Amino acid sequence: MLTRRIIPCFDVADGRVVKGIRFLNLRDAGDPVELARAYNDEGADELVFLDIRASPERRDTAIDMVRSIADEVFIPFTVGGGIRSPEDVRQMLESGADKVAINTAAVENADLVREAAERFGSQCIVVAIDAKRSAAGSWQVHTYGGVGGGTPVEIDAVDWAGRCADAGAGEILITGMDADGTQEGYDLELTRAVSEAVPVPVIASGGAGEPEHMYEAFVKGKADAALAASIFHFGTHRIREVKQYLAERDIPVRL
Amino acid sequence: MKVVIVDFGAGNLHSVSRAVVNAGTRPLVTSNPSYLEDAEAVIVPGVGAAADTMSNLRASGFVEPIRDYIASGRPFLGVCMGQQALFEVSEEGGEHECLGILPGRVVRFSNGLKVPHMGWNQVRIVKQHPIFEGVDDGSYFYFVHSYYPQPADPDVVIGETEYGVTFASVIARDNIVATQFHPEKSGEAGLRMYANFLKIAATAGVA
Numbered sequence: 140m141l142t143r144r145i146i147p148c149f150d151v152a153d154g155r156v157v158k159g160i161r162f163l164n165l166r167d168a169g170d171p172v173e174l175a176r177a178y179n180d181e182g183a184d185e186l187v188f189l190d191i192r193a194s195p196e197r198r199d200t201a202i203d204m205v206r207s208i209a210d211e212v213f214i215p216f217t218v219g220g221g222i223r224s225p226e227d228v229r230q231m232l233e234s235g236a237d238k239v240a241i242n243t244a245a246v247e248n249a250d251l252v253r254e255a256a257e258r259f260g261s262q263c264i265v266v267a268i269d270a271k272r273s274a275a276g277s278w279q280v281h282t283y284g285g286v287g288g289g290t291p292v293e294i295d296a297v298d299w300a301g302r303c304a305d306a307g308a309g310e311i312l313i314t315g316m317d318a319d320g321t322q323e324g325y326d327l328e329l330t331r332a333v334s335e336a337v338p339v340p341v342i343a344s345g346g347a348g349e350p351e352h353m354y355e356a357f358v359k360g361k362a363d364a365a366l367a368a369s370i371f372h373f374g375t376h377r378i379r380e381v382k383q384y385l386a387e388r389d390i391p392v393r394l
Numbered sequence: 395m396k397v398v399i400v401d402f403g404a405g406n407l408h409s410v411s412r413a414v415v416n417a418g419t420r421p422l423v424t425s426n427p428s429y430l431e432d433a434e435a436v437i438v439p440g441v442g443a444a445a446d447t448m449s450n451l452r453a454s455g456f457v458e459p460i461r462d463y464i465a466s467g468r469p470f471l472g473v474c475m476g477q478q479a480l481f482e483v484s485e486e487g488g489e490h491e492c493l494g495i496l497p498g499r500v501v502r503f504s505n506g507l508k509v510p511h512m513g514w515n516q517v518r519i520v521k522q523h524p525i526f527e528g529v530d531d532g533s534y535f536y537f538v539h540s541y542y543p544q545p546a547d548p549d550v551v552i553g554e555t556e557y558g559v560t561f562a563s564v565i566a567r568d569n570i571v572a573t574q575f576h577p578e579k580s581g582e583a584g585l586r587m588y589a590n591f592l593k594i595a596a597t598a599g600v601a
Contacts (some may be wrong), residue, residue: 140559141515142534179581184514209408213416215536215579235408237579260442262510262538309538340512363508392534393514393534 193221209235256307322348330360419531440475472572
């Protein structure tokens with residue numbers, strides 16, 4: 140049976156993981172390769188690296204990082220942050236990334252998702268959406284999510300997810316901005332609305348603090364994968380422990 | 395041992411190459427079909443769409459050399475699109491003629507489940523084969539695909555996976571082995587399959 144995926148997410152800057160990982164006994168907690176290896180051993184199903192300071196000048200550092208991860212890690216990983224053109228996508232894929240996440244640039248360049256999907260295949264194009272609740276049952280897309288709460292744009296998030304899937308996105312990574320950082324659980328209503336609106340897999344993001352939150356993301360949010368950062372990085376819960384918890388509750392996971 | 399990875403411009407070569415290195419051999423990644431002439435093992439990887447895969451294979455002059463290579467009886471490994479391309483026809487984006495080495499079609503999931511079939515799923519070993527040495531029945535592998543092969547000859551199916559339907563996730567016939575999943579992205583079990591493939595190739599070279 141296809142399992143639900145647990146995906147740790149790392150913020151990186153200048154080729155280093157920021158926000159130190161506090162629980163694993165690592166020689167260098169900022170080294171993406173060492174972390175990737177450790178999380179692979181922990182039972183992570185995929186990894187996501189978000190370059191929070193991506194810029195054209197820092198491109199070479201990012202590429203070197205992707206290459207060294209790909210050299211050592213034999214599970215899929217996604218790279219996001221600063222992906223603005225099909226050429227950026229090509230560079231990341233050729234360096235060894237399995238997928239790229241496109242966020243702001245998808246909103247600003249209407250053809251990017253379609254072009255990238257046609258050229259490289261839907262399987263490697265993840266559209267990341269940052270969404271904030273604007274009214275009951277309605278969420279507004281925000282761009283530049285990493286910068287001071289993001290910039291609202293006049294696009295409905297659920298509608299946008301559907302359009303991205305139509306354009307060829309192979310997966311939607313949906314972050315509920317109201318829940319993000321709270322560790323009080325994912326925005327389940329948003330996750331579910333997106334999951335029901337698109338025919339492609341959906342990754343829930345933002346708000347995970349307990350194994351129960353992941354269970355809810357799968358059952359109530361109908362997500363295919365759950366992404367989390369702090370809960371794993373701070374050692375609050377181990378990946379295998381979360382997976383055990385899910386398995387005991389009949390959620391199919393890879394143990 | 396001369397291990398050749400066919401580069402026809404379709405992604406994930408880096409991972410496949412690293413998996414082969416991990417198994418102890420340095421492969422040659424090449425877009426030059428003439429290297430297939432004295433290759434002792436050939437791997438055709440691939441992600442993306444069937445039409446592109448076939449048109450890229452044609453444009454880069456690999457179609458006949460791959461057919462000749464397989465006909466020569468030397469070990470061949472196809473991965474993902476490299477598996478699908480072995481069949482006669484793919485329905486991806488219309489009807490596309492593939493290599494036609496194995497009878498059968500490549501069809502789309504139409505079971506109402508999410509497509510692509512993306513993530514870790516189990517492979518049930520239906521027929522023992524040296525490629526599975528040290529791989530447990532029911533091991534998890536990483537899949538990303540929207541289409542799957544329907545071999546006309548059920549005898550070629552050595553591994554099966556469930557996703558709304560039961561489909562052929564590993565096939566083998568004579569010197570051919572092919573997987574729908576990505577062993578280079580499937581952790582230990584996948585690396586084991588690369589090691590097994592190289593072992594098969596080393597043994598074939600001795601015989």
